[in-house]
Structures are given as C-alpha cells and as structure tokens.
Amino acid sequence: MHIAAIDYMANNGDSFLHQARPVTKVFISFLFLVCLIISSQIGKALVLLVIPIILILLSGVNLREVLHLAAYPLVFSLIFALIRMQQSWILGMLVLIKALGAALNMLLLLATTPYTDLFGVFSYVLPxxxxxxxxxxxxxxxxxxxxxxxxxxxxxxxxxxxxxxxxxxxxxxxxxxxxxxxxxxxxxxxxxxxxxxRGYKGKIPVTRDWWPLRLVDGLLLLFSLIVLTGVLIPWNI
Amino acid sequence: MSHIHLPDGVISPVWWITAWIICITLLWLFARKLQGDELRRKTPIAGVIGALMLIFMSLPLGFIPVHLSLAVLSGILAGPGLGLIAAFAVNTVLALMGHGGFTTIGINTLLMGGEAVLGYYLFKAASGRIGAVISAITANIIALTLSTALMIVIVSSAAGLTQALPIHSHDDHGQAQHGQAHIDEGQYTEDKGSEQSIENVQFLSLAGWSAVTLVILAGIFIESLVTGLIVRFFSRVRPDLLDSAVKG
Structure with a gap:
C-alpha cells in the first residue's frame, strides 16, 4: 500500500502547501473539485487538471508515487469514458480528465496534510x-x-x-x-x-488550528477564487 | 466486492447528493445509539474493522480483477451500525487516496455498508438453523448479489450504461441524422430487417458483458468462500467473536 509513503510526505514536507492551514487546503481542494464537476468544457477541465499537477510539483511531493495512485481512478474511469465515447469523444475525454483531476486534488491534499489535521477539519462537520x-x-x-x-x-x-x-x-x-x-x-x-x-469519553481531542490565516493561506484562497470565477464565466475567445 | 470506484463527475448530482444525505442520516442515527461505555468500547472496534477492510481490499486475487472487501464478515463481527460506520471510514480513506470519487463516498458507503447490515441480519437469522459456516456463505452470497444488482442499477441509470448494452437503438445516441438515414434508404424487406437486427446486436459488447458477469460471479464466489473459511476458523478458535451475531 502506498498510504505509508503518502503519510511520510505529509508529515515531513516543508513546502508552502505543507505550511498552509489544513482548513485552507481542504477548502481549496473542495472548491477545485466543485469546479471540475461543474465544468463541461474540455479546455476548462484541462486547466483544472494542470493546476493540481503544478501544485504537486511545487510542493515537492513524490510525483511518481502520486501518479501511481492516480493511475487507479484513470483505469476505473476508462470504462465510463468508453461508454460516453459512444456519444462523443469529448464526453469520454471529459470523464477521464475529471476523474484524474479529482484524484490528483485529493492526493495533493493527503500528501501535504497530516491525517490528524485532516480529520480535525472533518470534525467541524462530522460527529x-x-x-x-x-x-x-x-x-x-x-x-x-x-x-x-x-x-x-x-x-x-x-x-x-x-x-x-x-x-x-x-x-x-x-x-x-x-x-x-x-x-x-x-x-x-x-x-x-x-x-x-486516559479519560476517553467518546471524543479524541484533535487540534483545529485555523486562525490566524497566514500569507500563503490568503494567496491560495485568492488563487482558488480566481479559478472558480474562471470556471463560472463563459469564455468566448 | 461491490465497491465500484466510481470517479467524480460520472454520476449525476441528484444521485450522489441523495446518497450522501441518506448516508449521513444513517451514520448520525447509528452514532447516536452509541452511548457511555458502549461508545468507548465499540469505537476502537469500528476502527480496526475499517483497517481490516482496507487491508482485505489490498490483497490481490491473482488473475481475477476484483478484490475482497469482506463487508459481510465485518457486519457479522461488528454489528450493523459499526459495520456501516467502518464502511464510511474505509470509503473516505480510499477517496482521499484517489480510489473512487469523493462525491461517490455516499453511494459506495451505502452499497458496502448495506452488505454489512444485510449480511449481519441474514447470518443472525440463519445461524441458529444451518450452522455458522453455511450461514455466513449464504448471507454473503445474498448480500453481495443484491448489492451488486443495486450497483448495476445505479450505474446504468446514472452513468448511461445503456449505451454499452448489447441491444440498443442507434437513436439512443441522439444521432437523429444517422437514424434518419436508415429511414431514407427506403423500405426494408423482412429479411433485410432481421439482418439489420442481427447487426444491431453488438457482439463485442455482448462478450464484454458476459466477461463482466463472469468476473462478478467469480468475485462473489471467492469472497463467500473466504468468509466461510474465516467463520469456520473463528468457530473453532474464538467462537465468542461470533456471539454478538449468533445470540443477538
């Protein structure tokens, strides 16, 4: 299982993404995911696929390991892509790009955020x-x-x-x-x-540091909002 | 077995949002039931069951392109509520690793957790009459068959799988012009019509579906067999682990 390698990257990385607040990373990951799901143009979807790849390269995580894991959703989505390709090849390609983009987004999140921090963010919404x-x-x-x-x-x-x-x-x-x-x-x-x-009563205390936001958080949030705007605007170039 | 690894963007939002709402409601109901010492005792059990399911899934089955999940066994050992909670944890961890979409966690949890819940009740109903091993195998076969059928229904209606079915009209593609061309070609005789019908059957697709059916059946068979063997092992070594399901 590659989970140990991913866990190592999350805990030992020192890039700007590793330093960003977990809540910011979860927010932008879900924003990119929403952008991918709602984008119906292949150009926009391709941009949304390239963004996590660039962020992975910048964050210094092991690209080979991440791409290896990203290959699984690509293989599984191939079945659906082939079905959609009977309608049009663009629809088929969109399925592949969306699946790969979403998987890379999630892998980027997991590879730059230690799991305790990640589940700490989830604890805002889950019992x-x-x-x-x-x-x-x-x-x-x-x-x-x-x-x-x-x-x-x-x-x-x-x-x-x-x-x-x-x-x-x-x-x-x-x-x-x-x-x-x-x-x-x-x-x-x-x-x-x-x-x-140790006094466990049904809730392990998890750290939920999300304030104050740092410069890197502000820049990431600004970038993600620009991407969202870019997806929502119907470009006619 | 029924974990479908549906990626994001394939299933329509109506399906995955509904599945998420049902899933969260069920999780909340089951979580609410756990109180006091029971909560302290059962939360680690759900955790290790989740970890076991992840490990079972990582085991390769040689040339057969499916993997075990042993969701029914998890249901038998942990009970229906914890089985569902563990299935949710498993699907979330898998989604974070890009193995299945994040939007489809709800659907995958309902399918896998459904196996655990159904398997538990089937095993509980049958184990008093026909013995633990046969009950486990029977519960496994029924639960997996139902969840796989449900999975096929969901995927068919949501992902447009009808396009891949062996017999479908060309108009299904939305190619109005293509369909028109057939009409314009003139009158078909009865023989020509039947030839055309035979041509319409996509034999490659038919072979593909047969292969898929065989793979699914092989998966159900192997998972049921392994579950039966593990239950047999438990009934010899640690029968107390099966007590919660056998005695209720």
Missing part, C-alpha cells in the same frame, strides 16, 4: 464518534499492515503458498486473515483500556 473511527482506522492500518507483512513472509517460508493450488492458497489465506482479525480485535480491546485509562 465525534465518526472522527474517532477515522483516527482508529488510520492508526490500526499501519500496525496491521506490519503484521500482515510478517504473516505473509511466514506463510511463504513454511510452504503455505503454491502458485498453482488455488484452494490450498485460499484456505491458508483465510486462516491468516482469521488470525489477523483476532489480533485486530485484541488490539481494539487494548486500545479501549488504554484510552479509558
């Missing part, structure tokens, strides 16, 4: 328990991925995987997943005890 579930999910994911990696190594070393024996592999994989699920449940029980001892 506390849901935000806690996000935090527990994210935290558990890395621990369980480590366990899975070790388990897969053990299975291979002990001859539990044969490329040609599908049922045999499935049986062993199910056993491994079962063991991991049991580990996960034990882990949740431990988390419950630890958090209870």
């Amino acid at each position: 506390g328990v849901i935000v806690d579930v996000f935090l527990f999910t994210y935290r558990s994911l890395f621990i369980l991925l480590d366990k899975l990696e070790n388990m897969v190594k053990s299975i291979r070393l002990r001859g539990g995987f044969h490329p040609m024996k599908l049922l045999f592999n499935l049986k062993n994989a199910a056993g491994a997943l079962g063991v991991m699920t049991i580990h996960a449940f034990d882990m949740s029980e431990r988390m419950y005890r630890i958090y209870s001892l």
